[in-house]
Amino acid sequence: MTQRTALVTGGTGGIGTAIVRYLAKQGHKVVTNYRDEEKTEAWRKAMAQDGIEVTTVPGDVCDPGSCQSMIDAIHHKLGPVDILVNNAGITRDTTFHKMTYQQWMDVVNTNLNACFNVTRPVIEDMRTRKWGRIVQISSINGQKGQYGQANYAAAKAGMHGFTISLAQENARFGITVNTVSPGYVATDMVMAVPEEVREKIVAQIPVGRLGKPEEIAHAVAFFTTEEASWITGANLAINGGHYMGW
Numbered sequence: 714m715t716q717r718t719a720l721v722t723g724g725t726g727g728i729g730t731a732i733v734r735y736l737a738k739q740g741h742k743v744v745t746n747y748r749d750e751e752k753t754e755a756w757r758k759a760m761a762q763d764g765i766e767v768t769t770v771p772g773d774v775c776d777p778g779s780c781q782s783m784i785d786a787i788h789h790k791l792g793p794v795d796i797l798v799n800n801a802g803i804t805r806d807t808t809f810h811k812m813t814y815q816q817w818m819d820v821v822n823t824n825l826n827a828c829f830n831v832t833r834p835v836i837e838d839m840r841t842r843k844w845g846r847i848v849q850i851s852s853i854n855g856q857k858g859q860y861g862q863a864n865y866a867a868a869k870a871g872m873h874g875f876t877i878s879l880a881q882e883n884a885r886f887g888i889t890v891n892t893v894s895p896g897y898v899a900t901d902m903v904m905a906v907p908e909e910v911r912e913k914i915v916a917q918i919p920v921g922r923l924g925k926p927e928e929i930a931h932a933v934a935f936f937t938t939e940e941a942s943w944i945t946g947a948n949l950a951i952n953g954g955h956y957m958g959w
Contacts, residue, residue: 714739714740714938715939716740716741716742717741717742717795717796717846717937718741718742718744718787718791718792718793718794718795718796719736719741719742719743719744719794719795719796719797719798719937720743720744720745720746720784720787720794720796720797720798720831720835721733721736721743721744721745721798721800722745722746722772722774722798722799722800722801722827722831723745723746723774723800723801723802724743724744724745724746724767724800725745725747725752725753725756726800726900727898727900727901727902727926728800728850728895728898728900728926728929728930729745729800729801730756730760730926731925731926731927731929731930732798732800732929732930732933732934733745733760733765733767734760734763734765734927734930735927735930735931735933735934736796736798736930736933736934736937737765737766737767738765739934741796742768742791742792743765743766743767743768744767744768744769744770744787744790744791745767745768745769745770746769746770746771746772746773746774746783746801747769747770747771747772748771748772748773750771753769754769757769768787768790768791770783770786770787770790771783771786772786774801774823774827774830774831775822775823775826775827775830776830777829777830777833780827780830780831780833780834781834783831784831784834784835785834788838793835793838793839793842794835794838794839795839795842795844795845795846796845796846796847796848796937797831797832797835797845797846797847797848798847798848798850798933799827799828799831799832799847799848799849799850799872800850801823801824801827802823802824802850802852802869803819803820803823803824804820804862804865805817805819805820805864805865806861806862806865807861808860808861808863809863812863812864816864817863817864819864820864820865820868821864821867821868821871823868824865824868824869824872825867825868825869825871825872825875828849828872828875829875832847832879836879836883836888839883839886839888840883840886840888843886843887843888844887844888845883845886845887845888845889846888846889846936846937847876847879847888847889847890847891848890848891848892848893848933848936848937849872849873849875849876849890849891849892849893850872850892850893850895850929850933851869851870851872851873851892851893851894851948852865852866852869852894852895853894853895853896853897853950853952853955853956854866854869855868855869855870855871855872855873855894856870856894856948856950856956856958857956869894872892873892873894873948876890876891876892876946876948877890877946880945880946881946884945887942888945889936889941889942889944889945890945890946891936891944891945891946891947891948891949892947892948892949893929893932893933893936893948893949893951894948894949894950894951894952895924895929895951895952896918896924896950896951896952896953896955896956897914897915897918897923897924897952897955898923898924898925898926898928898929899923899924899925899926900926903923911923917955918952918953918954918955919953919954919955920953920954921953922953923953924951924952924953928951929951932949932951936949
């Protein structure tokens with residue numbers, strides 16, 4: 714396998730960490746962004762103890778200027794970005810009639826606008842080199858909606874609209890663009906939900922359990938391979954059968 718430089722935004726989170734591990738074990742040079750240097754350094758050292766070497770660079774995905782500086786730093790340290798995983802995301806849940814403008818914008822900026830902010834500085838380089846892999850991490854709730862998540866569902870649905878447009882524009886340049894839409898995964902955030910609530914969620918999943926971060930990472934890694942070069946503009950739903958579309 715050819716070694717590539719892979720940027721995973723939000724790589725210190727549950728799903729992000731799994732993606733970082735998977736890509737690093739495949740031999741890629743993996744980098745993620747951070748805003749909290751102390752917290753990220755502790756995470757990086759823990760990864761290193763497991764034999765996973767990760768480069769970390771400062772970068773706020775909500776800030777276009779910060780993203781350009783982040784990509785410049787990666788280019789200087791590791792070379793141009795070959796693989797981009799737009800994974801950074803947050804929630805600010807509340808029913809829409811109570812939602813503030815700031816709650817709306819925080820989620821849209823981090824989950825959707827970040828796709829522009831991070832992808833724009835790398836896409837021309839990919840087009841010049843005629844190779845690239847871009848993967849958006851969307852959500853089951855971007856497909857089916859969710860009570861109290863109008864902001865999150867709108868942003869996550871928008872990510873796939875971004876995917877299919879970018880896929881059409883860049884297919885002839887050897888660049889594939891795809892989406893992965895996870896269902897409910899056993900991350901720290903989900904496991905912090907009261908047990909009775911988790912049980913209700915699991916009861917709706919035909920497979921009968923929450924997903925594992927590693928299962929999402931496996932799908933992301935698949936999209937980054939040479940063997941997946943004829944797959945672009947796709948949305949891979951990984952949710953245990955919780956939501957089935959076509």
